[in-house]
Amino acid sequence: MAKDKTQYVCNECGGTSPKWLGKCPSCGAWNTLIESAAESSTPAKNRFASLAKTAEIKVLSEIEASDFERTPTGHDELDRVLGGGIVEGGVVLIGGDPGIGKSTLLLQALDSLQRSGQKTLYVTGEESGAQVALRSRRLGLDGSQVSVLAEIQLEKILATLDATHPTIAVIDSIQTVYSDQLTSAPGSVAQVRECAAHLTRAAKASGTAIVLVGHVTKEGALAGPRVLEHMVDTVLYFEGDTHSSFRLIRAIKNRFGAVNEIGVFAMTEKGLKGVSNPSAIFLSQHSEPVPGSCVMVTLEGTRPMLVEIQALVDSGGPSPRRLSVGLDRDRLAMLLAVLHRHAGVACMDQDVFVNAVGGVRITEPAADLAVMLAITSSLRGKALPKGFIAFGEVGLAGEVRPAPRGQERLKEAAKLGFSVAVVPKANAPKKNDKAYEGLTIHPVERIEDAMNLVRGLT
Numbered sequence: 260m261a262k263d264k265t266q267y268v269c270n271e272c273g274g275t276s277p278k279w280l281g282k283c284p285s286c287g288a289w290n291t292l293i294e295s296a297a298e299s300s301t302p303a304k305n306r307f308a309s310l311a312k313t314a315e316i317k318v319l320s321e322i323e324a325s326d327f328e329r330t331p332t333g334h335d336e337l338d339r340v341l342g343g344g345i346v347e348g349g350v351v352l353i354g355g356d357p358g359i360g361k362s363t364l365l366l367q368a369l370d371s372l373q374r375s376g377q378k379t380l381y382v383t384g385e386e387s388g389a390q391v392a393l394r395s396r397r398l399g400l401d402g403s404q405v406s407v408l409a410e411i412q413l414e415k416i417l418a419t420l421d422a423t424h425p426t427i428a429v430i431d432s433i434q435t436v437y438s439d440q441l442t443s444a445p446g447s448v449a450q451v452r453e454c455a456a457h458l459t460r461a462a463k464a465s466g467t468a469i470v471l472v473g474h475v476t477k478e479g480a481l482a483g484p485r486v487l488e489h490m491v492d493t494v495l496y497f498e499g500d501t502h503s504s505f506r507l508i509r510a511i512k513n514r515f516g517a518v519n520e521i522g523v524f525a526m527t528e529k530g531l532k533g534v535s536n537p538s539a540i541f542l543s544q545h546s547e548p549v550p551g552s553c554v555m556v557t558l559e560g561t562r563p564m565l566v567e568i569q570a571l572v573d574s575g576g577p578s579p580r581r582l583s584v585g586l587d588r589d590r591l592a593m594l595l596a597v598l599h600r601h602a603g604v605a606c607m608d609q610d611v612f613v614n615a616v617g618g619v620r621i622t623e624p625a626a627d628l629a630v631m632l633a634i635t636s637s638l639r640g641k642a643l644p645k646g647f648i649a650f651g652e653v654g655l656a657g658e659v660r661p662a663p664r665g666q667e668r669l670k671e672a673a674k675l676g677f678s679v680a681v682v683p684k685a686n687a688p689k690k691n692d693k694a695y696e697g698l699t700i701h702p703v704e705r706i707e708d709a710m711n712l713v714r715g716l717t
Contacts, residue, residue, distance in 0.1 A: 267292040268448040273484040295447045327515055330426065330468075333371025336524055336533035337364065339562075340495060340508050342516015345372075345427055345468045349515060350459050352433075352488065353508075354473040354481040355497025360506055361472050363398065364524070364531045365429045366391070370400045372427060380425040384411040384435030398530040411445065413438040413454050417461055425467055430458065432472040434482060451483040459490050488512060500618055505540055506531065507619070510560070520560030538565040538675060541617035547645075551637030554648045554677070555629035556668035557621055563664075563671040565648070567616040568626065570633035575610035585615030586626060594653065598631050601657030602710045606638065625662035627653040628681065631706065632713060641717045646678035649709070651686070657706045661685035673698040679716065681709055 267276045270293055274285025283291050329344030338344050341351070355361050369379040383391055388407045395403050406423070410416055413436050420428060430436065436454045437445040444450070455471065462469040471491065474482040481488065481496075488494050492514040499506040508522040523537040534540065542554065542565055551570045556563050568586075583591045591613055598604045613630055615621050628651040636643050650668060652660040662668065665686030672680060673695050680700045687702035688695060703709045 265294055268295050269293075270448060270483070271485045273448055273452060273486055293448065295443045295449065329515075330372065330377060331375075332368040333375065334364070334368055334531075334533055335535070336522030337368060337508065339560075340510045340513075340516075340520050340522040341493065342510075342513055342520075346492070346515045347468060348463050348466045349468050349493065350462050350491040351468070351470045351493040351495060352473055352481070352491040353470060353495040353497065354475050356475060356479075359497045359499060360524070360526060360531050361497055362386075362431055363394070364508075365431070365470060365472070366395060366400070366405070367398060367530050369405045369427065369429060370395070370403045373403065373405050377426040378406075378424070380406045380408060380419070380423060380428040382408045382410060382416055382419075382428060382430050384409075384430075385432060411435045411437060413457060417457065420461055420465065420467060424465060427468040427470065429470045430472065432474060433458075433487075434474045446482075448484050452486060455483075455487050455490050498620075503618060505534070505618070517560045521562065537562075538671075541566040541615070541619055543567050543569075543616050548642035548647075550640050550642045551633055553629045553633040553636065553643055555626055555650045556648060556672055557619075557623060557625065557650075558662075558664060558668070563668050564619075565672065565675060565677075566619055566621065568629045568633045569614045569616060570630065570637045571610075571612040572606060572634060572637040573610045573612075575608060579606075579608060580610045580612075582611070583613040585618070585620050586613055586630065587622070590624070590627075591630070593655070594627055594631055595634070597653055597655060597657060597706065598634065601705070602631075602635075602707050604635055604638065604710070606634065609638070623662075624652040624660075625650045627651065628659060628683075628706075628709060632681070632709065635710060635713070636717075643713065644679050644716050646676065647681075647716075648672045648677045648679070649681040651681075651683040651703075653706055659683045659703050659705060659709065669698065669700065670694045681712060 267279050269283040269285060270291040271288040272286035274283055276284060276292060279292055282289050327346045329346055331338050331344040353361055369381055373379045388409045391407050408419055433451060433455055434446040437450050438453055441449055441453055458469055476482050494512040496509045496511055498509055504526045506524045506526060510518050510520045512518060523534040524531040525534050553568050554565055555568055557566050581592055595606050611634060629649045632649050650662050654660055661683040669680060678697060678699060680698055682700060682702055684702040684704050687700055701712055
């Protein structure tokens, strides 16, 4: 009996190789080639011919530009990440660690949409219908009329979508779906790519919004070819620790809204509940100010949030440690060098640990000033004043650069009762505004000015 031919497919770009290589010859990624069955060299002729339709060419200025109609899901935090709600014919890819709450949130959203009069369909490939029903009872969704289909064959799923025409359909998960037109196993690069392409075309042709649930790799990235993220309209990542009750949904790509928008949820016995004031999560509840703590205002998409930065400076050995959680470690080393050179604060023989409270990840450089003030506060053993906030980017020359949308950050801090702010000079308000009432703003141009100012305040 002839041995089945195999080939190696890149998990990043989908390129193929007849033999295993450490480096993909197509995209140059390392250790991404996975063995799979080779497809037949004589595929069905004109497989997609029936899907092709002629389109009229139009001039861009003559095309009517109307905004997309959105259907709210009934969960404000999810709507915020999606850009206002579900868009007709939109395709959303949502990924996250196992057990973090993807299926729970989507089942809750489908139930809310169904109760508002929308037609919904939940396609499960990993669980039986009884298991989905058991989860709905556990979430308190009694009497739910959400339609459930336990199926993994693509052709049957497409036939069901064509027969029922739901407003929104959830495919849980795309890695379990397979097509009879391909010989490779479910979850392979070819199957995931082809099934996602068929479902995307079906969504655009019928107007049904489709949500694809995706697995993640051990590194935390979405499993499958990278082209999967290019096919869909929106990519959402579920973040958070399974040992914590809080979850974050972050928009990595969104053709219908802002990227890097986040939604904050709390996991309860009745499922995921939106958190309307996430700043309360990321601020520790100290009765009195403590050394090594500084609050900053960060921007996540369009939302300003207050996050507490904590620093601990302790005597180290001959090789002091530099550790950061939620912040870039390389940037921490750079800030320590700037602190020594321009502010005269030396930590070369000290262990330095920096943490963003609440498990949030801060990627913007506006956290620089708060990190440096927290490190200095811990080193001196003196707490910053009560109601103190700071934000701003610090350059290698010691200058304090402005942060984007500084006025919104200051208004958020004033609204939450903060009284003292150290900000870049370019972010200082040009005129008196009642929105900043109760907040004393100290603009600074250089890091040494900020350090001298804080020493005077403490």
